[in-house]
Amino acid sequence: MLLRLAYLTVANAFAVLRLVPMTDREKDAEILVLRHQITVLERQLDGTRVRFAGPDRVLLAALLHRLPRRVLLRMRLLVRPDTILRWHRDLIAGRHAARCRPKRPGRPPTVRSIRVLVLRLVRENPSWGYRRVHGELLVLGVKVAASTVWEIQGRRSRSSTERASTTWADFLRSQAGALLACDFLETVTLTGARMYVLAVIEHHSRRIRVLGATAHPTAAWVTQAARNLAMDLEDAGCRARFLIRDTGRQVP
Helix, strand or coil: CHHHHHHHHHHHHHHHHHHCCCCHHHHHHHHHHHHHHHHHHHHHHCCCCCCCCHHHHHHHHHHHCCCCHHHHHHCCCCCCHHHHHHHHHHHHHHHHHHHHCCCCCCCCCCCHHHHHHHHHHHHHCCCCCHHHHHHHHHHCCCCCCHHHHHHHCCCCCCCHHHHHCCCHHHHHHHHHHHEEEEEEEEEECCCCCEEEEEEEEECCCCCEEEEEEECCCCHHHHHHHHHHHHHHHHHHCCCCCEEECCCCCCCC
């Protein structure tokens, strides 16, 4: 991009030198010819958008941004005057961003010996979290931020309480014996009657219990089915304590 911009700058500089010996009449004639050529080009494009490369935008913005808006509106351009001014604003914003960019990308990397020490402490003490490791480093005289210790551990470090607790999968497996889930199944018999089947699944054994079927489910019917289920579970020695259900309503 820089090479092309330099080429365009040199070419336009020679073009300016070529205009020096020309008279005003010759310049006016050339301007009229160029305007007519732009008109022919726009007619052939038939509304197709003209695409300018980066160096072309920079050159046009540098040449035209100082002209008043009323002058730009009178000029025959392939783009709108607002587009020229926007290109110039983007150019200035890019230069400002380049100047404000920090020379140093960030803080220097942690010394390798400290990284090795942190990983050794984590490996030999798996129950320690990154804050405990940070405290031990301070005791040893190693000054490093707690966030650095957390980063060295690969963003996988947890506190000692979290490490000692069971995982979410272990919790679900341990509570599966106390969970039941129920829902209505809608079916149609051979005679065309619509029936609602109330079924319950035991999460621990995946056993499905069909509590009954009715064409008109009511609160009294569901309550009686739940009582029958409770008696059956008590006889079977099931320790279910929680029932998972949705909040939908069956239409009788």
